Amino acid sequence: MGLDTVAPLHLHARSFGHGPEPALALHCSLAHSGAWRGVAGALAEDMTVTALDLPSHGRSPDWDGQGDITDATVAAVRPFLGRPMHLIGHSYGGVIALRLAVQYPHLVKSVSLFEPVLMAVAREDGPEQAAWNAALMQTVMTEIAAGHPDRAARAFMRVWGDGRRWDDLPEDLRAGATRRITVIRDSEPSLGHDNWGLIPRLGEIQAPLVLMDGAESPALMKVVQDGIAARVHGARRKTFEGLAHMGPITHPKTVAAEILQNVRRAEG
DSSP states (O other), X not given: OEEEOOOTTOOEEEEEOOOSEEEEEEOOTTOOGGGGHHHHHHTTTTEXXXXXXXXXXXXXXXXXXXXXXXXXXXHHHXXXXXXXXXXXXXXXXXXXXXXXXXXXXXXXXXXXXEOOOOTHHHHHHOHHHHHHHHHHHHHHHHHHHTTOHHHHHHHHHHHHSSSOOGGGSOHHHHHHHHHHTHHHHHTHHHHHSOTTOOGGGGGGOOSOEEEEEETTSOHHHHHXXXXXXXXXXXXXXXXETTOOTTHHHHSHHHHHHHHHHHHHHHHO
């Protein structure tokens, strides 16, 4: 079921499930709210999940380029957090969830994240992995600046996609990634450089937090997840063998089971 809800950027949302626990789900960059269909389906008896199309994604409007895209995204998501809810986030959506948990702790019941890409953690905890990521991002930025968004999207998806070759992806997926690739550039100040100052405030998070990653993901992800967990009292870590960065999409039941455990921690 789809529903439109007024927010600063008029974000589009859809609702999954009918369980008693309310959750807000935030997708990864270049995706849309439908990416949560599998996870939410596995949680349908326990949770009602509101999944958003973030700015410049899905059926939501494009970011207008004013200010900082991550600040604008947090502001657009905030109206959906109208009562205490569980936060579920993947990749960029996971970073938005961390911001919400810091800024609005009274509205957050638990936080379940799969590989939030707060890459600036690696600048402090794993300089070698941070340098690897900086080189990748430089390639993406260079291609965008040169007017080759398709090449930029190809380079990005080679690392952060679902494992398929670019040429094997459906044409609509390639077209969507190419159109939205500037989001990757625009979110770099918050992800790679922590321009808002999220890292020093991670210790303020009080809600039960689980940080999930895939054993097949780039080594950078372990550094980032371990680093976030070390900064949040009581945070749990879970690494899934055989999964990579797109774990919530490729293995939704596996990820959903861990989310449910974290929700029950909050209830107990």
